[in-house]
Amino acid sequence: DTGVSQDPRHKITKRGQNVTFRCDPISEHNRLYWYRQTLGQGPEFLTYFQNEAQLEKSRLLSDRFSAERPKGSFSTLEIQRTEQGDSAMYLCASSLRKTNEKLFFGSGTQLSVL
């Protein structure tokens, strides 16, 4: 069990560029979540998958955001036409379905939009 892995750890981009983040969950976990965290705040829910199905999306997830989990394993989060307000830590977490409240978080991807 290597835990939840996120790549990259840090991303600096210019406003208007597209960025993509990857998350590899704990292998036996069928649920995968994306959260966003800004400085001084707790994590905020963005979306979650059960296997390959995206079952819930937050109102925070604007049209510029898209998440996929094509084979029910790893997931990607893409942000198109980045804005300075997108600067945040993007956290991925995974869980078993039966213990869905027990999230195991990755170390996050810190995005800075210049």
Place this chain on the structure above:
Amino acid sequence: GQQLNQSPQSMFIQEGEDVSMNCTSSSIFNTWLWYKQDPGEGPVLLIALYKAGELTSNGRLTAQFGITRKDSFLNISASIPSDVGIYFCAGQLIQGAGSYQLTFGKGTKLSVIP
């Protein structure tokens, strides 16, 4: 939407002292959780609570699920330097078609003076 209020926002304590922090909500939750986050890392689950009035311990940590289901408390006994970090409460209310998202507080930043 649901909001969690954590207090205090930050605290400085001497090594060996006991610590208390709490979390209140305007809404009820079915599950309360406490996470700890170290700098540059994702949150790590400390304790999960499932029933109103429940008192659960994990080593030097003790947490309680308030009887109104709108609050929770975390106590740390005999603090040590590695207790430094940000402590988040989180609530989960599974409702309707099944919203599994966690709502997090803004955190309590704990500093331990050796």
